[in-house]
Every structure is written in structure tokens, then in C-alpha cells.
Amino acid sequence: MKGLLRIFRPSKKLLIILVAVLILNAAAGGAAYYFGFIGGHAETGVAEKPNGLACTDVNLVTIKHADRLWVRKFIRTESTDGLTRVKTALRVARAVYQAQKDHPDLVQVVVLDQNGPTLRSDMRGRAIAADIIYAPHPDDILKNLGQKTFTARYFDSGPALNGEFFGDRVELPEDKIEAMNAALTESTDCVDPTVVAATDKKGAEAHGGEKGGKGKEAGAHGEASAESHAEGESSDHGGREKPADGHEEPVKEVKAEH
Known part of the structure; x- marks a missing residue:
């Protein structure tokens, strides 16, 4: 038994290498936890850019039916992550709701990529980077349809060259959407x-x-x-003016010979 222990006894060099690897792994884990939790809140996206990005208006559709007002707005943003698009849509939804004289019963904001489609008929499916639905006061009818106060979905991928998305589509829980909405510090609309x-x-x-x-x-x-x-040239060529009285040009005196 002692002979076996002697055979498998690790060297000091090997022990030092193992300890160094363990320290590096612990440091990497701590950094990932710190920057993920403190710096960014990667899961909810609250701490980093709470208001999302600047955006551009594309189209606004207003639907009035049976004493109800529904507003659907299409916007564009530059390429970014899905959670930032959701935060942008939440901010715009708040701005749309506040701008309407008759507050809408439902506001939907659809986010397109900057290279996305320009025709209204193509703004669907994989062209929708993210969309949120905001129902400020869901009544019995909306609740019967399964409508909550907030609904948010986004593609967890970057856009293709044509502005479409081919990654996984994520649906956020309502409590996380409410946390992101509560973290908004402004309600600016798109340009x-x-x-x-x-x-x-x-x-x-x-x-x-x-x-x-x-x-x-x-x-x-x-x-x-x-x-x-x-005028100046005509004066000079027309004749020289005499000096004023008392300022005549001096005359050279010549002595007479005796």
C-alpha cells in the first residue's frame, strides 16, 4: 500500500499548477457574478440602460371598436440585445399612453431592426425583434382572453442582413416586465x-x-x-484744388544780384 502511495504521490510542481487553476476558476466565477449581478442584471436588464435606446417612428395604427381604443405602434432601433428592445418598447408604450387624450385600453409596441422591412405587410413573424402589450386596466373581457397588464416577447439573437431574426423567442414573466417598467426614468417617444x-x-x-x-x-x-x-478719379483728372487760405504752398525765395 505504501508502495502504491509512493508511486501516485504528486510532485510539488503539479500541486502548484492545480492550486493556480483552482484560484483562476474562483476568480473568474466571482467576476462573472459581480458583473452579472451588480453591473448589468443580465437577467432583467434593469441596471444597464433602463430606458432602452433611441428609436424612429415607422407606423401608428389606431383601432376603435365597441367603445374601446387600441393603439399599435411600429418603431425601429439600431442593433442591440433583446432586453434593451423590450425596455425601449416599454418606454414608448408609456409615452403613447400619456400622449393620447383618450387613454387607450391597450397599447402594443412592435420593434423592428434598422434594416428590417419597409412594407407594412412584411412587418410580421421573424421581422419583429420584440413586442410588448400594455393593458393599463385589464377588465373582465381582457382577463377572459388571458390578457395581463404586461406581455413582452423578444428574439434572443442578432438580426440577419435583411433585419429578420432566427434565434429563440423568449417570453418574459410579468413580474420581470413590471420591474423593468418600474425602473424607467423617462417616457420619451421615438423620433x-x-x-x-x-x-x-x-x-x-x-x-x-x-x-x-x-x-x-x-x-x-x-x-x-x-x-x-x-468720382475720386474724375476730381483728380479735372484739376488740382488750391490750398485753403493761410495754407498756400511755400514759394522759394531767390535773392536778386547786385
Whole structure:
């Protein structure tokens, strides 16, 4: 038995290597826990970018039926992760709800990729990166249809070149959605590209008008300078003016010879 122990007795070098590997594994696990829990809340996405990303309006559909108002809004964001898209949709849903004079009974926000489809008929299926449904006050009818206050789904993958998604589709539990909604610090809507284009056009026209005005001023200034220059030349060529009294030019005295 002692002979066997001597044969399998590890060397000091091997022990040092094993201890080093164990220390590295412990450090990696601690770092993953720290950055996952403290820095990012990867599971709920609350701590990092709680309001999501900037977005662009695509389409807004309003449905009125039987004294009910449903609003569906399509938006675009740049490429990001699924939870950030959900947070963006929650923020926009809050903005849409607050902006409507008659608060809607249901708000749905559909998030598309920046390279996603442009035709309304193609904005479905794998083109939908994420979508949320917000029913502020689900009544008996909505509850009978299984509608909760919040519903959120997203694709856990990046977009393809055509803006479609082919990963797993994740449906978030309502308590996590409520936590993300409670962490929102603002309720900003998306940017309307038509408004931005109109503003840029007005700015360009105003800038062009200023340039035209400066050109006219420069032309008038040039004409005035030319006229004054012409008048000066005509004075000089027309004759030399006499000095004023008391300031006549000195005359050289010549002594007479005796």
C-alpha cells in the first residue's frame, strides 16, 4: 500500500499548477457574478440602460371598436440585445399612453431592426425583434382572453442582413416586465423622421436666404465703392484744388544780384 502511495504521490510542481487553476476558476466565477449581478442584471436588464435606446417612428395604427381604443405602434432601433428592445418598447408604450387624450385600453409596441422591412405587410413573424402589450386596466373581457397588464416577447439573437431574426423567442414573466417598467426614468417617444426632414429643410432654406442676403449686400457695397472710386478719379483728372487760405504752398525765395 505504501508502495502504491509512493508511486501516485504528486510532485510539488503539479500541486502548484492545480492550486493556480483552482484560484483562476474562483476568480473568474466571482467576476462573472459581480458583473452579472451588480453591473448589468443580465437577467432583467434593469441596471444597464433602463430606458432602452433611441428609436424612429415607422407606423401608428389606431383601432376603435365597441367603445374601446387600441393603439399599435411600429418603431425601429439600431442593433442591440433583446432586453434593451423590450425596455425601449416599454418606454414608448408609456409615452403613447400619456400622449393620447383618450387613454387607450391597450397599447402594443412592435420593434423592428434598422434594416428590417419597409412594407407594412412584411412587418410580421421573424421581422419583429420584440413586442410588448400594455393593458393599463385589464377588465373582465381582457382577463377572459388571458390578457395581463404586461406581455413582452423578444428574439434572443442578432438580426440577419435583411433585419429578420432566427434565434429563440423568449417570453418574459410579468413580474420581470413590471420591474423593468418600474425602473424607467423617462417616457420619451421615438423620433418622427418626417418632422426631422421638414426641420432640416427649413434650416437649409433659412441658411440659403442668409447667403442670398449677404450676396446682395456685397453687390451693393461693390457698386458703392466703384462709384466713389470713379468720382475720386474724375476730381483728380479735372484739376488740382488750391490750398485753403493761410495754407498756400511755400514759394522759394531767390535773392536778386547786385
